[in-house]
Amino acid sequence: MPDHSYNEPILTLRDISMQFGGEVILRDISLDVLNVVRPGVRQGQVVGFYGRSGIGKSVLCRIIAGLLPPSTGTVQVANPQRPVCPGDVGFVQQRYPLFDHRTLLDNLLVAARRKHALADAIARTEDMLSRFDLAPHRRKYPAQLSGGQRQRAAIAQQLLCSEHLIILDEPFSGLDVSMIDEVKRVIIEVTTSDELNTVVIVSHDLATTTALSDTLWLLGPERDAAGLCLAGATISKKHQYNLAEMGLAWQHGIQAKPEFVQLIEHLKDEIRKT
């Protein structure tokens, strides 16, 4: 029996391009994230998203989240697939957007109420508080939480008010080793609690992110047949890595494997070339 297969689409990008005032930032981006199915596991999707600084990762994330209309192309989400609307995709940016004047509990309830009736919102909020070890801090205001607690709260908040798909922008930057472990645990928790849950991790931390991912996207320039750089960055077919097919997904201790170490070196080389 195969160890995994694919089901319905979760996210579909077709022919996305983006220009600002004549400057081409993104071109010809077409991607599919399908629901991966593993027998006996509630397996969600994790996409690691890389590219050098300034190449256009944040712009593409805002397009995926429906917050920025692309110059051309379409983004489809949900099942059945429909054009993305703001609010469908959770976006956890580096500065976590909690309301300072509300307690943690209220912050989460406000988010949950956007999608759910009161009784359901309360139940979901309680579940998130305990799942993310935040229950003892429910009465605190954001300023009274640690950086890690705020980050977990922001992830919980986005999960409560979006449709299965969340983007984490640099979730590991500026964290100590134990906090990185904690964020990894939260991402695994999110993506194994519902098989439709999908997390896109934008990161410069290739090893940590790749170890969690089943798919990688590398955004970079493409050259034409004559070797000239085309304007704008894309995610070419060769830069869409299926780690499940490569036997490099969902394994404990994967970072010690020679094939994993080689892949990280390869990714670094590819990013250096761009």
Ligand SMILES: Nc1ncnc2c1ncn2[C@@H]1O[C@H](COP(=O)(O)OP(=O)(O)OP(=O)(O)O)[C@@H](O)[C@H]1O
């Ligand atoms: N609203 C805008 N108007 C004009 N140019 C923009 C706008 N938003 C982004 N850009 C440009 O698009 C390019 C890509 O920016 P983006 O923030 O997506 O990069 P990034 O890959 O996320 O970088 P980093 O890893 O440093 O965060 C940059 O050159 C930036 O100046």
